[in-house]
Amino acid sequence: MSLIFxxxxxxxxxxxxxxxxxxxxxxYFLISGFATRADAEQEELIRNGYPQGVGRLFFFLAAGLAVIQILSFFGFSHSFEIQMAFLFLxxxxxxxxxxxxxxxxxxxxAxxxxxxxxxxxxGxxxxxxxxGSRPVAVTFGPDSLDISGMYGEEISYQDIQSSELLERMPDVSYKENGFGFSSFAKGWFKTKEYGSALLFVDMRKQPVLLIKTTDGPVFLTGASNAQTQQWKKKIDEKTDAPAD
Incomplete structure (x- = not known):
């Protein structure tokens, strides 16, 4: 089972x-700040139904999260995102x-x-x-390609060793320094096959562009399959690096 699960x-x-x-x-001591209230205030809060209301709120949140979780087993997509929205609201x-x-x-x-x-x-x-979930933008300059947005990076063409298209994103072990939510990952992550890598990917998309550089591997997915393939073609045109 995944960490999100x-x-x-x-x-x-x-x-x-x-x-x-x-x-x-x-x-009631489990309610933040309740135990430090004066006895008279605690008694008044109990009469007003405040701690009971907190308990019912927690029950409502548990029940709602559980229902969304159960629906995920029947193909209900984006359950984690919906759970987080439900939780905050x-x-x-x-x-x-x-x-x-x-x-x-x-x-x-209050x-x-x-x-x-x-x-x-x-907010x-x-x-x-x-x-974090916005598609990454890649600009090809005369000497380097620029990945803009969160954890953006500029990569010199001279530092590119090879590039290839993968059928799927390799397994990720954990986040080192980056943004990870649902299927989106941006920043530095530890991968099982390639070690520490810089990711700008939506895990749901294929293919995945792998750029091997002197500073480590970089993984990219575009807004569409065609865009990812176009980036690969551009890199091949701009560098003498062999495609794996």
């Missing part, structure tokens, strides 16, 4: 256990609604804090994902 399972189990502990065992939306159950003198501050956090986190993650 186990991440999904851990999230489901974690939220389910927290929901059970809060709703059934009344382990559900969690922050729930926190905003729960601010109404705060003690009166802290409700406004609402503002939750709203600002939602905007910053969801920041959205920008990161959009940037």
């Amino acid at each position: 186990w991440t999904q399972i851990v999230l489901i189990v974690m939220f389910a256990l927290f929901a059970y502990a809060i709703l059934k065992k009344k382990a 559900g969690l922050f939306g729930g926190l905003i609604l729960l601010s109404r159950k705060e003690i009166p003198q802290k409700r406004k501050r 609402f503002i804090t939750s709203s600002v956090m939602a905007v910053l986190v969801i 920041g993650v959205s920008v990161l994902l959009l940037t």
Whole structure:
């Protein structure tokens, strides 16, 4: 099973256990900041249904994530991306609604804090994902090719040893310094067959262009199969490097 699969399972189990502990065992100390409140505030929050609401929110998140996970076994695509969107929207939306159950003198501050956090986190993650999943752009200059965007790189034609088209992306062991989400990978990753490599790929796309350089292997996929093949042709024209 992949790392993404186990991440999904851990999230489901974690939220389910927290929901059970809060709703059934009344382990309200698990709620951030609750244990440090004054006794009078804790009692008022319990009367308002705040900790119970947190427990129901965690149960809702666990159930929703589990349903999406089950659907993935029946061919439902992009389950991890949908789970993350559901998690962020559900969690922050729930926190905003729960601010109404705060003690009166802290409700406004709780609402503002939750709203600002939602905007910053969801906005920041959205920008990161959009940037990371954007198809890479490759420009062929007179002396080098330039890979633009996240973890972009300029490669001199003199440093290119060979290039070839692979039927699929080789297995990746782990991320060293890069962006990895769903099928997208940009930056430095450890591969089982080629060691440390610079990736600009969408794992779902074939073929994959492998450029062997003096600084290590570089893997590329274009927005389409034809674009990837065109890049290979351009490299062959610009270099004297043999194709494997």
